[in-house]
Amino acid sequence: MKKNFRRAKTKVGEKSFNKIIKAGKILFAESGYHSTSINDIIAKAKVAVGTYYIYFNSKLALYHYLLDEYQDKIRESAREATKGLTSRKDIERAGLKAFIMYVIKEPLAYKLIWESLFVNEKIFKDYYQSFSESYVENLQKHLDKGELRDDIDLETVSFILMGIANFVGLQILFKDNPQETDVDFVVNETMKLLNRGLFN
Numbered sequence: 001m002k003k004n005f006r007r008a009k010t011k012v013g014e015k016s017f018n019k020i021i022k023a024g025k026i027l028f029a030e031s032g033y034h035s036t037s038i039n040d041i042i043a044k045a046k047v048a049v050g051t052y053y054i055y056f057n058s059k060l061a062l063y064h065y066l067l068d069e070y071q072d073k074i075r076e077s078a079r080e081a082t083k084g085l086t087s088r089k090d091i092e093r094a095g096l097k098a099f100i101m102y103v104i105k106e107p108l109a110y111k112l113i114w115e116s117l118f119v120n121e122k123i124f125k126d127y128y129q130s131f132s133e134s135y136v137e138n139l140q141k142h143l144d145k146g147e148l149r150d151d152i153d154l155e156t157v158s159f160i161l162m163g164i165a166n167f168v169g170l171q172i173l174f175k176d177n178p179q180e181t182d183v184d185f186v187v188n189e190t191m192k193l194l195n196r197g198l199f200n
Contacts, residue, residue: 063112067127
């Protein structure tokens with residue numbers, strides 16, 4: 001999905017690039033995509049107009065970049081948390097916890113990702129379909145091992161699991177000052193349902 005952006009080639013450039021990224025995250029989350037202008041981003045980042053266009057062709061290009069960055073970091077946190085695990089139950093548990101812990105640190109990710117539906121429906125669709133495709137590929141390996149029920153469509157399962165992660169993540173974010181013990185509780189409760197409905 002990464003389009004129409006260029007990486008900085010110097011340390012000074014990297015500093016400006018990161019300022020633009022930070023400003024974009026804050027303003028898109030606070031005001032929304034349509035109410036945020038490139039001039040707003042430039043003013044917040046304290047960079048020149050020309051500097052913005054060195055790295056991004058448009059406002060949408062920056063939005064694309066931020067969505068991709070969140071997606072990459074969510075996947076990276078899941079990979080790190082599930083490294084070395086072989087049981088699908090253990091992978092689901094660790095992956096769910098990693099996702100929730102990530103959004104506690106990056107709550108702006110929720111607003112940015114969900115707002116993409118109103119920015120460009122294709123961006124929103126591609127975001128979740130790419131997650132689904134990756135999920136299905138990994139679930140299939142464990143279905144072949146006999147760990148999962150074989151009478152449920154895996155694409156549907158992938159969207160169910162993404163939906164669960166999204167909303168129990170909100171359950172945690174709605175709490176004041178959520179702790180890791182809160183995360184462990186909702187993950188354990190979620191696994192009770194999955195143990196009875198998905199796994200053999």
